[in-house]
Amino acid sequence: MKSVGAARRRRSNDAGVTMFDTADVYSRGTSESILGEAIKGRRDKVIISTKATFRFDPDDPNGVGSSRFHLIEAVNAALARLQTDHIDLFQLHGFDAKTPVEETLSTLDDLVRAGKIRYTGVSNFSGWHLQKSLDVANRYGYPRYVANQTYYSLIGRDYEWELMPLGLDQGVGAVVWSPLGWGRLTGKIRRGQPLPETSRLYKTVDMGPPVPDEYLYRVVDALDAIAEETGKTVTQIALNWLLQRPTVSTVLIGARNEEQLRQNLGAVGWNLTAEQVRKLDEASTVRPAYPYWHQQGFPERNPFPV
Template sequence: MEYRHLGVSGFKVPVLSFGAGTFGGKGDFFKAWGEIDVAEARRMIDICLEAGVTMFDTADVYSSGASESILGEALKGRRDKAIISTKVTFRAEGDHEPNHVGSSRFHLIRSVDGALKRLQTDYIDLFQLHGFDAMTPVEETLSALDDLVRAGKIRYTGVSNFSGWHLQKSLDVADRYGYPRYVANQAYYSLIGRDYEWELMPLGLDQGVGAVVWSPLGWGRLTGKIRRGQPLPATSRLHATADSGPPVPDEYLYRVVDALEAIAEETGKSVPQIALNWLLQRPTVSTVLIGARNEEQLRQNLGAVGWSLSEEQMKRLNDASHVRPCYPYWHQEGFAERNPSPV
């Protein structure tokens, strides 16, 4: 397994990490993701560790905390072999307390303590804000994170689902006061979701923030099971989750899948393996989160490493998945001499 630095930090992570959103299955939304219990989670973690996949990502809202609890129980006795990444910001289902949400000092400290208890550990390797909190001063958030780092409860910090200006403002405030800088940006990025390239990727290159890619298979659309002229498979989680994920026009999806299938024929690799490998060859990507509802899916995704697509194959995938960006990015494309593309 290849390891890469997480942004400009000295910390290395495997290029593939395991997303534990399939652990628990509490509530209709997360039930559609998966219902992995402790016993199956242990087996999944066995397979991951054997393959060198040592980083496991979760969040306090995944299955109302059950994902963290199952991960902690499944890692018991081998915590030192794992990198744990978790996230907080959003309100837990059914919790209406006014301060149990966001990135305030109160909520961050409370949430970290709760996560540590559920994960059965005394430190979190990578702690990320799950979304931007416009109601809390950035200075308050970063000061609280600084205290948590100094207390030894968290080691590295990152964000998720931030816009470019959210992230840059946070980095500027961190520099101004000497707070720890965010080194990770957990972002949606896939062959059918390339918005990350417009602003967040150039920012990541400039500021040294590594991408932790979530939903690399386009919200379950690049599994190889969705094809032109065929109905959505009965087992697809898209039946339950499509409306809550990123929208993708059908014709655009089929165009990308056609290119993936052609390259699958050439390489002998599967459609999801090619989609994952494409991401591993993109700038700023530190690690790609792979999820799985069963052992077969996990082993299939692990086959995305140890080989590389050719330049010609990368170009075909880039061309098939290209869309005209929104303003001002389409305008900047016309002046590549002064605004070169990061890819």
């Protein structure tokens, strides 16, 4: 969640939510500051996840990337805004091809040894970015990335092609962002119906990758059918499907109000049946890019992750 009020934080904690995710570039640090205020008195009850790498200060030539200078500055600033002495999970917001991997990992190692960071992760990395980093960490004894914050949804399954098998092989858990596909899987989009006039969907659907209309409607039709079977909402079914996928450790939900939060929290405590999962898999399957479609032709030696 990019920001959370005290009341919503308590509601989340009561429902078993313990992890709150933010980043320095969310409202230029304001999100971290709000989270720091919201968790006062309950720091030991929550897991704080934050990120850095993207440009924070447009006027500072060093205010971007994963260099030693910028990471140390970013972590110290985040700790001050969060009003805490350590970050439970610190993630690189993106890959920095202009900084040696060795420099980045040695810096994170120093920050872990200093007690400022407990665990490290990445976000928006390609498969080779992540594997190279893990190899360097193994070579020099630096902390290995344990989390990959990644886009994954019923209408965005590219994660399955390479990053999911890599995560299984290397023990890296997925922290899923935009699990509802930029709001497309909230149940507000239906075949032949306009978007609600007051909906934020007008703004959000253009932010994510293009999704063909017919493909989206096919997935939503499958969600609607299962909603009738289960009595659950489209949103809850889409989130529950994700929570059952290999490597997925958690999903990041962003609720505009308490009712949306309640709806999202209703995605846990039950499971879709194997047949319902199969129907959703079938409705959302697309032909992957090469070489993944070729590898799928040899499931005996390249089985789908389970």
